[in-house]
Amino acid sequence: MQRQQTLSGRQKAAVLLIALGQDVAASVFQRLSQEEVEQLTFEIANVSKVNLESREAILDEFRSLAMAREYIQTGGIDYARNVLEQALGTREAEDVLSRLTSALQVRPFHFARKADPNQLLGFIQDEHPQTVALVLSFLESEQAAMILSALQPDLQADVARRIATMKGTSPDVIAEVEDILESKLSTMTSIDSAQAGGIEAVVDILNGVDRSTEKTILEQLSVKDPELVEEIKKRMFVFEDIILLDSRAIQRVIRDADPRDLQLALKVARDDVKEVIFSNMSNRMSESFQEDMEYMGPVRLRDVEDPQQRIVGVIRHLEELGEIVISRGGGDDIIV
Template sequence: MSGKQKLSGKEKAAVLLITLGSQKSAEIFKHLNEEEIEELTLEIANMRMVSPEEKQMVLENFYELCLAQEYISEGGVGYAKDILEKALGSDKAVDIISRLTASLQVRPFEFARKVDPNQLLNYMQNEHPQTIALVLAYLGSSQSAQVLAKLPTDKQAEVAKRIATMDRTSPEVIKEVERVIEAKFSSMVSQDYTTAGGIDSIVAILNAVDRGTEKYIMEELELQDIELSEEIRKRMFVFEDIITLDNRSIQRFIREIDNNQWAIALKGASDEVKESIFGNMSKRLVEMIKEDMEFMGPVRLKDIEEAQQNIVNIIRKLEEEGEIVTPRGGDEVVV
């Protein structure tokens, strides 16, 4: 691959992963879907040589885009362009902003991200649940959680359901909703037409609300759509979240799980999760589980995920019984 050739976006991503090294690249892969991972893996495998100049160029481009994205989050596109012009010159600033909006995109309702949740609530609480759901799906989970928790109770579950079942929304609809909401705040907004909503979106929001709000919404959802409520509940606490638990809670649920299940579940666990688990076990038990992991050989991903989900179900059961506490947004911690 010659440094004089213009690299495609996929090639740049591959060069970036190669430059960052295997450990950091593995962490990035956790946030990609299977198709993206397969494409990048193939790209990396077919890449025979990367020159120092190409590595430097890709790193500089990546840094510039991250910097511009941070500026946009702080003050919008105009603010980012102004800062970049002062630092890099007008032409360079325009180039970076253009590449950013074309690839990473500026999310809809960006103006609302800078609005206090209470003020946002005042303007939106009388809107249709679908409108509220669309806006909250594009905001940060913490901000959306605060708004959702303070909505009238008759709207909370309805909005949560609409976020969970939301898929793609047409650009025309987003544009019209933005126009109406923007007019209320008399703010400038940069538009894009990305996908928002879905199960992951409402799970992130519910993970950030207080338990009382979560409990009410989940109970209402169970009455309205039992399958949807079960799917959301299954994702409310994931196996990797074990690292957020205190040692006493970890020690409590460890007693409920047999060694074979631990051996399978930990086969696909991160080093952080393993450290959290092994750090709360006896030395003898750790040795037994590690021996089981070594001698069982390769394990199907499906079996690993099933074992991890069984452990998560036990954790949630113990939490519901008040025996352990999982850290959640909106909770007050009493020592």
């Protein structure tokens, strides 16, 4: 037990991923930044033997924290405290909740994420674009996409630009906007500071809007900030997303893409990506491709990034021409 108590949070995470198995760890890595992946990989590589008692304690700690988060999302902190006290006892329940306090305090607008998008739209559509951008930054991407789709076209682009270029917001400003919106929605929350916005936030939102709304926003943004638009486009569809295309679209991409680019891109691709690509080739072509890839030998990750990006460019070009369709959300759920 002493061993487990002396481990850092990162070391505990490494032990947890080892205990949960390779498939779960790989799935978790896909949701982390490159820096986080590197840090955890280092810890996993350096984990020495952990006794069974310490491993079980780490698993129990993770389970308790996960339970607490679920209870809080279901019925708030008081509900979570009552349920945890019944399950774990008063002292351990307070310990679990105290460890979650800092994480909970960086999640503004928790109450708004439970609200109906139509209701939120009515409250924020006449606010200053910066205020609208701030609120959308903290909502679930699907929820924010529905609201963004319903705004006036000129306001859509302005709000998207403000989300993408948002660096950080004063806790006082966040608290003030929260109080106003909370009052209108007649709900309660208690959060004091956070970091929101950025390229990834606007990409998540745009991935959820319909194609027409996305095109309008990007066209208007390109007038004011073409470099920002290019960065957004790069992140909206990545090479691995090719598995989301239907067979006809994948076959068209295979035909239009440079074979050498495709071979390099597949060299480090996930197995499911390779399987989808090869299954849409003839047997002869698939065998030839795989033989050529073997002859390449090892390649560096950075040597395949440009080929993958060029293939993404082919996909987006085909979509713009109407030759293929990239599946998106936001179709029937747009607010009108």
